[in-house]
Amino acid sequence: MLLLGIDIGTSSVKVSVVDAATQTAVAAAQYPDTESPIKSVQPGWAEQSPDMWWEQAQQAIQRCHTSGKYNPADIATIGIAYQMHGLVLVDKDQQVLRDSIIWCDSRAVQIGDKAFDEIGHGVCLSHFLNSPGNFTAAKLAWVKQNEPEVYNMIDKIMLPGDYIAMKLTGEVTTSASALSEGIFFDFLNNRLSETIINYFGFSPELFPEIRPVFAGHGNLLPSVAEQLGLKQGIPVAYKAGDQPNNALSLNVLKPGEVAATAGTSGVIYGVSDQLTYDPQSRVNTFAHVNYTEAQRRMGVLLCINGTGSLNRWVKSIFGSAISYGQMNDIAKQAPAGSDGLRVLPFGNGAERMLNNKLIGVHFHHIDLNLHQQPHLFRAVQEGIACAFRYGLDIMRENGMNPTLIRAGKANLFLSDLFTEAFVNATGVPVELYQNDGSVGAALGAGIGSGIFSSPEEAFSQIKSIQTIQPSTSVYEPVYQEWKALLERQLAVEQ
Structure with a gap:
């Protein structure tokens, strides 16, 4: 039996077809080949077209089919992973009303901060486990304030994965996990938050029906099935944000287990059984994929916006003719610590762990007679590793103390240099797996449609391929100097 997973990323859409018996992909494809654009018509803004995601998803599925490695008619269920926090608005005919305001957009920071103060810090943290900050609720409030003609046409608001499921099935649903990442969910009352709705003046009718993450979210429309070469009526049986889904794909489901990723953004994601929160909302708590009212499983998420995005930017400016693998090899030519070159990697929107400040990327101590391309490439990866350490220390303050990531x-994590810098800066071993978000989404669909009896069964064959242990203290003084530079910059931003 085959499972289809769709991963709606910021850079591209990835799909995988997975054999349920072996829990491995028989085919995979990505679209487009180059990175998708992010529209930024004003500083701090970031938008993408939901119609672009849908077109890319269709193209990626068709590419997968052309591999000839499976019969598309054998696909029994569909799962979706998606970039978190994006706001999608549709009218009564399910037509998109405007481009999605995506996760790294910073325009709503002041709206969210004002709501935090006026609703009350204690109420927000105890009920939502977060400040409204720069999340989806604040983005919707921005549309209401600044684009009333658009707001008045809204029939439903949704997250990016809800939109793709709607295009596949014609049904509009969501989950507690999705609502929690938008700061629409009240954990103490286990329902859509009346406090947020009343404060911003949203109508409850704007929100889709709430279903479990692992559940039927509609069946494939006949017209879409014909277009995509799939069997009509198969269920969309799983939808989750990319970071909860990444944790699922690594079998991170129990309290104390921790996952990490370093794609466009960088994330450490730990599971807790407590309704925990950071008093400053520098790290955020959402409902994990296996959250229920009876058995609370919370995902504690540290996000750094500018990790892979910075690495890509540096490559495009200083190494456009080389591959990422070559870039990593060049970086190894510089010594650990990059001969004093330091990088603050914060140039992709307001950083939650820095109290939603926009401080930008900073290069420190450039010596024109010493520093060359290898130093630059290495210092970027070391700066990102230091940012992970800074964020992990915040998580430690809040009771998350991983012994393994x-x-x-x-x-x-394809870069040995980055992986070693990460491990030695944080002091925590890393266990590497051949995982993939679209494979995780496919296996999630297997759980949601009952092909697997439990997540444990769905990931029974997962095995690590490598474990990296901390091996040197050379990065401790590097980190302490990096931290001092960051704190000096944050003081300037006050």
Whole structure:
């Protein structure tokens, strides 16, 4: 039996077809080949077209079919992972009303901060486990304030994965996990938050029906099935944000287990059984994929916006003719610590762990007679590793003390240099897996449609491919100097 997973990323859409018996992909495809654009018509703004995601998803599925490695008619269920926090608005005919305001957009920071103060910090943290900050609720309030003609046409608001499921099935649903990442969910009352709705003046009718993450979210429309070469009526049986889904794909489901990823953004994601929160909302708590009212499983998420995005930017400016693998090899020519070159990697929107400040990327101590391309490439990866350490220390303040972090061998974790810098800066071993978000989404669909009896069965064959242990203290003084530079910059931003 085959499972289809769709991963709606910021850079591209990835799909995988997975054999349920072996829990491995028989085919995979990505679209487009180059990175998708982010529209930024004003500083701090970031938008993408939901119609672009849908077109890319269709193209990626068709590419997968052309591999000839399976019969599309054997696909029994569909799962979706998606970039978190994006706001999608549709009218009564399910037509998109405007481009999605995506996760790294910073325009609503002041709206969210004002709501935090006026609703009350204690109420927000105890009920939502977060400040409204720069999340989806504040973005919707921005549309209401600034684009009333658009707001008045809204029939339903949704997250990016809800939109793709709607295009596949014609049904509009959501989950507690999705609502929690938008700061629409009240954990103490286990329902859509009346406090947020009343404060911003939203109508409850704007919100889709709430279903479990692992559940039927509609069946494939006949017209879409014909277009995509799939069997009509198969269910969309799983939808989750990319970071909860990444944790699922690494079998991170129990309290104390921790996952990490370093793609466009960098994330450490730990599971807790407590309704925990950071008093400053520098790290955020959402409902994990296996959250229920009876058995609370919370995902505690540290996000750094500018990790892989910075690495890509540096490559495009200083190494456009080389591959990422060559870039990593060049970086190894510089010594650990990059001969004093330091990088603050914060140039992709307001950083939650820095109290939603926009401080930008900073290069420190450039010596024109010493520093060359290898130093630059290495210092960027070391700066990102230091940012992870800074964020992990915030998580430690809030009771999350990992002894092991699981990560997929992908993106920046393909770099031995970055992986070693991460491990030695944080002091925590990393266990690497051949995981993939679209494979995780496919297996999630297997759980949601009952093909697997439990997540444990769905990931019974997962095995690590490598474990990296801390091996040197050379990065401790590097980190302490980096931290001092960051704190000096944050003082300037006051």
